[in-house]
Amino acid sequence: MNEKTKKFVRSKFREYYRTAKIELPSDLWMRELGFVHFDPSYPAKLVMRRHKSFNTDVDLLNHLKENAPAHAYHSAAIYKYPAADMASKDWLGADLIFDLDADHGVDETELQKYSYEDLLELVKKETEKLIDFMLDDFGFQEDDIELVFSGSRGYHIHIQKKEVRRLGSQERREIVDYITATGLDMDSFLKGGEKSGREDLKFIADGWGKLLLNGLIDFLHEIAEIEEEEAIKVVKRAGVKERKKAEGIIRIAKDETVMKRIERGNIPQFAKSIKWSEITKAVTNAVRVKYADRPDEPVTADIKRLIRLPTSLHGKSSLNAKPLKLETFADFDPLEDAVVFGDSPVEIQMVRTSAIRMKGERYKAEEGEIATLPEHVALYFLCRGAAECV
Numbered sequence: 001m002n003e004k005t006k007k008f009v010r011s012k013f014r015e016y017y018r019t020a021k022i023e024l025p026s027d028l029w030m031r032e033l034g035f036v037h038f039d040p041s042y043p044a045k046l047v048m049r050r051h052k053s054f055n056t057d058v059d060l061l062n063h064l065k066e067n068a069p070a071h072a073y074h075s076a077a078i079y080k081y082p083a084a085d086m087a088s089k090d091w092l093g094a095d096l097i098f099d100l101d102a103d104h105g106v107d108e109t110e111l112q113k114y115s116y117e118d119l120l121e122l123v124k125k126e127t128e129k130l131i132d133f134m135l136d137d138f139g140f141q142e143d144d145i146e147l148v149f150s151g152s153r154g155y156h157i158h159i160q161k162k163e164v165r166r167l168g169s170q171e172r173r174e175i176v177d178y179i180t181a182t183g184l185d186m187d188s189f190l191k192g193g194e195k196s197g198r199e200d201l202k203f204i205a206d207g208w209g210k211l212l213l214n215g216l217i218d219f220l221h222e223i224a225e226i227e228e229e230e231a232i233k234v235v236k237r238a239g240v241k242e243r244k245k246a247e248g249i250i251r252i253a254k255d256e257t258v259m260k261r262i263e264r265g266n267i268p269q270f271a272k273s274i275k276w277s278e279i280t281k282a283v284t285n286a287v288r289v290k291y292a293d294r295p296d297e298p299v300t301a302d303i304k305r306l307i308r309l310p311t312s313l314h315g316k317s318s319l320n321a322k323p324l325k326l327e328t329f330a331d332f333d334p335l336e337d338a339v340v341f342g343d344s345p346v347e348i349q350m351v352r353t354s355a356i357r358m359k360g361e362r363y364k365a366e367e368g369e370i371a372t373l374p375e376h377v378a379l380y381f382l383c384r385g386a387a388e389c390v
Contacts, residue, residue, distance in 0.1 A: 001042065001043050001382070001385060001388070002388050002389075004388070004389045005382055005387075005388045005389040006038050006042065008382070008389050009038065009315075009318070009379065009382055009383060010038040010068050010070075011068075012318075012341065012375075012379060013038075013068040013069075013070070013313055013315075013318075014065070014068035016068075016313060016340055016341075017061075017064040017065045017068055017313075018065050020311065020340070021311070022060075022061060022064060022309075022311045022312070023310045023311040023323050024057050024060060024061075025074045025309070025310070026160060027078050028054060028056075028057065028060065028074075029053065029054070029055050029056075029082075030078040030079055030080070030082055030092065031053070031074045031075045031077070031078060031079070031082055032050060032051060032052065032053060032074070032075035032077070032079065032082040032083070032089070032306070033050070033052040033053060033054060033060065033072070033073065033074050033075075033082075033309075034048050034049060034050035034051075034052065034072075034073040034074075034075075034306045035048075035049045035050075035052070035063075035067065035069040035071065035072050035073070036048055036049070036069060036070050036071040036315065037049065037067060037069050037070060038068070038069075038070050038315075042070060042315075043070075043315070043316075043385065046071075048306075050073075050306065051082075051083055051084070051085065052083060053082040053083040064312070069312075069315075070313075070315025071308070071312070071314065071315045072308070072309040072312035072313075073306035073307060073308055073309055074306065074307065074309050075094075075304065075305070075306055075307075076094045076095045076097045076158075076302075076303070076304075076305045076306070076307050077089075077091055077092070077093065077094040077095075077303055077304050077305075078092045078093055078094070078165075079091055079092060080092060086304065089304075091303065091304065092165075093162075093165030093166050094165060094167075094303040094304070094305075095158050095159060095160045095164070095165065096158075096159040096160075096161075096164040096165075096167065096172065096175075096300070097156060097157065097158055097159075097299055097300060097305065097307055098130060098156065098157040098296075098299070098300055099150075099154065099156055099296040099299035099300070099307070100123055100126055100127050100130060100154045100155050100156075100157075100296070101123065101150070101152075101153050101154035101296060102114075102119035102120070102122055102123040102153040102154060115355075116153075116356060117335065117356075117357055119153055120153065120334055120335070123153060123154045123155065124155070124329075124332075127147070127154075127155040127157070127329075128329070128330075130157065130179065131145065131147070131157070131326065131329075133179055134157070134159070136210075137178070138175075140159060140161070142326050142327075144159055144160075144161050145157060145158075145159060145326060146158035146159070146160070146310075146323065147323070147324045147325075147326060147329060148308070148310045148321055148322065148323050148324065149319075149320075149321060149322045149324060149332070149334055149338050150308055150314070150321055151308060151312070151313065151314025151317055151319045151320060151321035151322075151338065152314050152316055152317050152319070155324075156307055156308065156321075158307070167303075168303065169301045169302070169303055170301075172300050172301045172303070173297060173300070173301045175300065176297045176300050176301070189203055189204045189209035189212055189213075191203075191204060202265060202266065202267070203265040203266070203267055213262075213265060216262070216267075217259075217262060217263055219238070220249075220252065220253035220259065220262065221253070221259075222234070223235060223249070223250055223253050224250070224253035224254045224259075228247075228250060231246075231250050231253075232246045232247065232250065235249050235250065252268065308321045309321065310322070310323045311323065313340070314383075315383060316383050316384060316385075317380060317383050317384065318340075318341060318376070318379040318380050318382075318383045319334060319338040319339065319340070319380075320338045320339075320340045321338075322334075322337065322338045335356070335357055335358045335359070336358075336359055336360065339358055339359060339376050340376075341375045341376040341379050342374070342375050342376065343374040343375060343376065344374070344375045345372045345373070345374065345375070346372070346373060346374070346375050346378035346379075347370065347371070347372050347378075347389075347390045348370070348371060348373065348378050348381060348382060348387040348388065348389060348390060349368070349369070349370045349371075349387060349388055349389075349390050350365045350366060350367050350368060350369045350370075350371060350381070350386060350387045351367065351385065351386055351387055351388060352367050352386050353365070353366045353367045354381055354384070354386040354387070356377065356380055356381070358374075358376055358377055358380065359374075359376065363377050365381070365387070370390060371387075
């Protein structure tokens with residue numbers, strides 16, 4: 001980003017901060033603030049100016065208007081002395097934060113195969129799954145969850161309940177482990193066992209239990225539809241070593257009456273002839289891949305982490321870190337609803353060939369091309385480093 005481009009982008013960010021309604025974090029006076037400015041080293045080197053604090057909303061709003069930062073952050077933690085150095089802040093607690101980014105669910109070697117729009121769609125689906133965990137497994141209410149589009153490639157979930165604020169790093173890591181199925185065992189979701197005689201085992205069909213049950217059903221349907229010898233190989237690969245037991249599982253998979261019981265969450269015990277735990281590995285691995293792309297564990301575990309300020313602008317996209325409502329999240333389109341700039345024509349020169357869909361229109365410009373584009377598209381390309389001002 002050359003100086004002319006930097007000056008233009010900074011001026012547009014300043015216009016935004018002078019008129020926008022900024023959503024400020026609760027307990028503002030107890031939070032540390034941090035900023036990355038459009039300084040001479042930006043964007044080659046991001047200099048974080050942290051250990052800032054503001055006593056009033058007006059003070060922070062004035063800072064944003066005057067400085068128009070490329071990135072703005074607030075601490076997940078609350079402190080007695082937020083402007084002090086880390087050793088002297090006197091930590092009082094921290095919100096529970098989850099950071100889901102597209103690169104958590106897509107291998108780095110595969111990222112180039114996805115468009116920006118594809119990545120946004122993938123991470124949105126993962127965020128919806130995580131929200132389900134928060135509601136179903138952890139018992140949070142919708143009002144406890146604050147959801148924010150990051151402004152780039154993901155979403156942040158904030159939970160500020162008093163019950164979670166005093167959790168330490170280890171407890172927060174355990175939450176991530178649970179969400180991502182670390183050490184998951186299907187047996188732990190079954191009620192019954194040897195003492196229940198011939199009665200069905202009952203599946204606890206909430207959260208991971210529900211996902212595991214669905215994984216088991218999919219597994220059984222799969223082996224029911226293939227030739228028996230191939231099905232036996234599949235079941236053995238799943239962990240059932242004895243052919244007789246494998247054949248028993250295949251018979252169950254092909255028995256419509258029994259499958260209906262399983263689909264209702266009733267797992268047949270059949271007098272110890274089958275140990276369902278023997279296929280746990282195959283089912284949990286399949287479910288883990290399907291349902292548990294990992295949130296960023298360091299963000300969740302770090303009780304002194306800075307997280308992006310909601311309603312601030314993201315310096316690498318020009319999009320708004322937009323707070324969202326759970327009831328309307330399904331309809332949220334970042335490339336429509338997080339776009340804050342207008343349609344005035346802006347002339348730019350492309351550094352590399354780039355394409356984007358914004359506000360329902362598709363735009364593409366070739367490397368070296370001087371293009372006149374709507375302001376919101378031009379700013380996106382400029383912030384992404386795909387273009388410079390002419």
